[in-house]
Each structure stands twice: as structure tokens, then as C-alpha cells.
Amino acid sequence: xxxxxxxxxxxxxxxxxxxxxxxxxxxxxxxxxxxxxxxxxxxxxxxxxxxxxxxxxxxxxxxxxxxxxxxxxxxxxxxxxxxxxxxxxxxxxxxxxxxxxxxxxxxxxxxxxxxxxxxxxxxxxxxxxxxxxxxxxxxxxxxxxxxxxxxxxxxxxxxxxxxxxxxxxxxxxxxxxxxxxxxxxxxxxxxxxxxxxx
Ligand code: HEC
Numbered sequence: 666x667x668x669x670x671x672x673x674x675x676x677x678x679x680x681x682x683x684x685x686x687x688x689x690x691x692x693x694x695x696x697x698x699x700x701x702x703x704x705x706x707x708x709x710x711x712x713x714x715x716x717x718x719x720x721x722x723x724x725x726x727x728x729x730x731x732x733x734x735x736x737x738x739x740x741x742x743x744x745x746x747x748x749x750x751x752x753x754x755x756x757x758x759x760x761x762x763x764x765x766x767x768x769x770x771x772x773x774x775x776x777x778x779x780x781x782x783x784x785x786x787x788x789x790x791x792x793x794x795x796x797x798x799x800x801x802x803x804x805x806x807x808x809x810x811x812x813x814x815x816x817x818x819x820x821x822x823x824x825x826x827x828x829x830x831x832x833x834x835x836x837x838x839x840x841x842x843x844x845x846x847x848x849x850x851x852x853x854x855x856x857x858x859x860x861x862x863x
Contacts, residue, residue, distance in 0.1 A: 770786060
């Protein structure tokens with residue numbers, strides 16, 4: 666009996682050591698140093714383009730909830746901001762971002778016949794339809810931010826300034842569908858006439 670008690674004691678002592686080592690794992694705490702990296706810091710800088718989940722003094726608290734609130738408030742302020750002035754650079758940025766995020770479904774010309782739709786995704790309306798031609802800029806901005814019906818939201822991938830750039834580019838697409846020939850630059854007009862002559 667006494668031998669059994671000794672045995673049990675030994676086994677249980679072993680358990681205790683296992684449990685303790687689960688609490689005391691090797692790890693770095695915020696602010697710790699390490700020779701592992703050239704700057705001597707264990708905390709690594711976030712990769713470029715990272716989006717913080719929370720900011721402010723309380724971002725590093727266990728829930729980060731307060732920090733998230735601050736971030737949401739800032740996002741709301743940006744969302745309420747006025748669109749930037751229309752420039753060539755803004756349109757070019759819009760064309761670039763439209764190509765990355767919208768062309769797969771809406772197509773390069775915005776008629777809703779993109780490659781994803783050809784493979785079975787529900788077809789979006791053409792930007793050229795009268796309702797969307799008449800819609801305010803803010804509507805397009807909000808659709809990008811929140812999504813619309815079966816269209817997913819792009820608010821987490823397209824920054825507010827880029828949303829305005831895309832809206833400006835969509836306006837250009839809409840204009841291009843019904844552009845008066847007299848307003849085209851001579852080089853384009855010549856090409857059009859050449860095509861019409863064929
Ligand atoms: C995965 C495919 C897909 C992508 C990518 C996509 N859309 Fe859409 N979009 C749709 C579909 C489908 C609809 C129609 C949704 C509905 O009515 O249920 C739609 C509708 C719209 C509408 C019309 C909303 C209305 O009032 O009827 C706008 C504007 C729009 N999208 C803009 C964009 C912009 C800008 C982008 C790029 C940032 C984009 N979409 C990316 C599929 C997509």
C-alpha cells in the first residue's frame with residue numbers, strides 16, 4: 666500500500682511539472698528585446714498596407730474594443746467627407762482600381778458582362794441604365810463600401826479616397842457610352858469615321 670502511495674505521488678508530481686510548463690512557455694511580451702532581428706526588437710513592424718483592427722491608446726488592451734470604436738469613428742468621418750476634386754490623376758487611379766476590383770463582374774466598359782458573370786455569377790445592371798446615370802455619386806460610393814444585394818462589400822479593400830476615384834471613373838464610363846461625337850478629340854473622331862467608312 667505504501668509503495669502504491671509513493672508511486673502515485675511520483676506520477677502526480679510529474680503532471681504538475683507538465684501543467685506548469687504550459688503556463689511558462691517561451692514567448693516575447695510587448696517591448697521585449699531579442700538579438701534575433703537587426704533592430705533588437707521582438708515586436709515586428711506591420712507589413713506595408715496592413716490595416717489596423719484598432720488604434721489609439723487602448724488598442725492593445727485585451728479586447729481592443731475602445732480602439733476599434735475610435736477607428737470606426739474616424740472611418741465614419743472620412744466617409745462623410747466630400748469627394749476630392751476631379752483631376753486626371755484621380756481618374757487614372759480610378760481606372761486602375763476599377764480594373765482590379767470591379768471589372769471581373771462589371772466588365773471594362775461597365776455593361777455588367779464581366780468574366781465572372783459569364784461563368785454564372787448574377788449579372789449586375791449596366792452603369793448606363795437611366796436609374797444609375799441619374800444616381801448621385803454618393804450612391805456608388807456607398808455600394809462600394811457596403812455592397813448591394815448579391816454584390817459583396819469592398820469597404821475593407823478599397824480605401825475611401827480610392828472609392829471616390831472609382832466613382833469618378835464610373836462617371837467617365839457612363840459619359841463614354843453616350844458621348845457626343847463633336848466632343849471627341851480629333852484623333853478619336855478620325856478613327857471613328859474610318860471605322861464607319863468600312
Ligand atoms: C463579384 C461580382 C461583382 C464585383 C466584383 C463588383 N460588383 Fe457591383 N454588382 C454586382 C452585382 C451582381 C450587382 C447587382 C446586385 C443586386 O442587385 O443584387 C452589382 C451592382 C452594382 C451597382 C448598382 C447598384 C444599384 O443601385 O443597383 C453598382 C453601382 C456597383 N455594383 C458598383 C461596383 C463597383 C464600383 C465595384 C468595384 C469596386 C463592383 N461593383 C464590384 C457584382 C459585382
